[in-house]
Amino acid sequence: MTQETMKILLNLRSLRVACRDYDLEELKDGLNKLTQVVEERIQEEEKLQAENREKEEKLAAYRDMMLYDGIDIDELLQSLASTPKKSKRTPRPAKYKYVDETGKEKTWTGQGRTPKFLVGKDLNDFLI
Numbered sequence: 001m002t003q004e005t006m007k008i009l010l011n012l013r014s015l016r017v018a019c020r021d022y023d024l025e026e027l028k029d030g031l032n033k034l035t036q037v038v039e040e041r042i043q044e045e046e047k048l049q050a051e052n053r054e055k056e057e058k059l060a061a062y063r064d065m066m067l068y069d070g071i072d073i074d075e076l077l078q079s080l081a082s083t084p085k086k087s088k089r090t091p092r093p094a095k096y097k098y099v100d101e102t103g104k105e106k107t108w109t110g111q112g113r114t115p116k117f118l119v120g121k122d123l124n125d126f127l128i
Contacts, residue, residue, distance in 0.1 A: 096126040 008014045019027055087105065094107030100117045108115055109127070118126065 094128060096123060097128050098126045 008018050022030075053100065066076065092109040092111060094109045096118065097112040098108070098115070098117055099105050100115070106115070106117075108118065110123075
């Protein structure tokens with residue numbers, strides 16, 4: 001909806017002027033549609049508020065558990081920061097070597113999509 005449309009909808013005088021040329025049935029239909037949009041928005045807002053309340057309740061419960069167990073939030077944060085991160089696996093060695101149509105020497109591990117140059121060819125000819 002444009003800002004101009006919202007200005008008209010939110011200003012009673014402008015709305016009266018804009019609605020003069022419409023008959024009562026059209027206005028009722030428009031009111032029903034606008035009411036439906038407002039109801040949908042109310043439901044969305046209520047759902048969002050309920051989710052936020054649930055999240056706040058969970059956070060309070062976690063805080064209470066930590067306090068009960070004597071865990072300080074700073075200790076927890078330090079523990080999380082010092083946790084070793086999962087290392088990446090080492091890359092696989094290349095199994096095939098070929099020279100593509102541009103003359104560049106390339107390699108392929110044999111995993112993933114087959115390079116266009118190798119499609120339909122005997123891969124044993126390109127083994128490293």
